[in-house]
Amino acid sequence: AQSVTQPDIHITVSEGASLELRCNYSYGATPYLFWYVQSPGQGLQLLLKYFSGDTLVQGIKGFEAEFKRSQSSFNLRKPSVHWSDAAEYFCAVEGGATNKLIFGTGTLLAVQP
Amino acid sequence: SAVISQKPSRDICQRGTSLTIQCQVDSQVTMMFWYRQQPGQSLTLIATANQGSEATYESGFVIDKFPISRPNLTFSTLTVSNMSPEDSSIYLCSVIGQQETQYFGPGTRLLVL
Numbered sequence: 001a002q003s004v005t006q007p008d009i010h011i012t013v014s015e016g017a018s019l020e021l022r023c024n025y026s027y028g029a030t031p032y033l034f035w036y037v038q039s040p041g042q043g044l045q046l047l048l049k050y051f052s053g054d055t056l057v058q059g060i061k062g063f064e065a066e067f068k069r070s071q072s073s074f075n076l077r078k079p080s081v082h083w084s085d086a087a088e089y090f091c092a093v094e095g096g097a098t099n100k101l102i103f104g105t106g107t108l109l110a111v112q113p
Numbered sequence: 114s115a116v117i118s119q120k121p122s123r124d125i126c127q128r129g130t131s132l133t134i135q136c137q138v139d140s141q142v143t144m145m146f147w148y149r150q151q152p153g154q155s156l157t158l159i160a161t162a163n164q165g166s167e168a169t170y171e172s173g174f175v176i177d178k179f180p181i182s183r184p185n186l187t188f189s190t191l192t193v194s195n196m197s198p199e200d201s202s203i204y205l206c207s208v209i210g211q212q213e214t215q216y217f218g219p220g221t222r223l224l225v226l
Binding site for chain 2: 032034036042043044045046049051090094098099100101103104105106
């Protein structure tokens with residue numbers, strides 16, 4: 001069965017520091033992978049997605065993610081975090097013809113001044 | 114990306130009552146989805162709503178509790194029936210937009226007393 005694991009429930013980084021949020025997936029074939037961000041009291045906003053091709057994907061707000069098939073990972077990175085990046089981040093996998101998304105449990109990011 | 118609105122944005126309801134949540138999209142879409150996000154948790158798919166057919170429910174969700182309507186390609190409703198405090202959640206609708214990407218509405222925040 002498809003699943004997504006986000007090992008870090010909560011991460012705190014200093015403003016200007018680099019960020020990496022981990023995501024591991026379980027899926028038999030090549031998955032479609034997504035990162036969404038949810039700011040407090042807001043809905044979900046798509047940061048980036050991977051369907052195929054180049055394994056390094058650029059997204060909005062300066063985020064990028066790298067698909068590593070050998071590690072079943074799709075980690076999200078940002079070289080310099082801004083205070084406005086404080087939010088909850090969800091990794092998701094979509095597989096098959098149903099377009100259903102399976103979400104990880106999320107990582108809550110706090111940014112220290 | 115599709116522009117999705119939901120009504121109401123939030124509500125406080127008494128146990129035993131029902132609430133109908135509306136989801137409106139600014140373009141015609143084939144597939145719409147309803148998700149639940151319980152407090153402090155990730156998103157779980159309730160059902161897939163396709164126009165012209167009955168909704169397809171995920172394991173653990175039943176039509177009697179969460180009836181769904183999909184009268185046209187831009188609109189859907191989810192009813193949370195006979196509510197209990199355990200139904201307190203954020204309910205989000207989503208659609209498949211361009212490039213097979215899923216976009217989410219802002220969510221309906223429900224508190225059941």
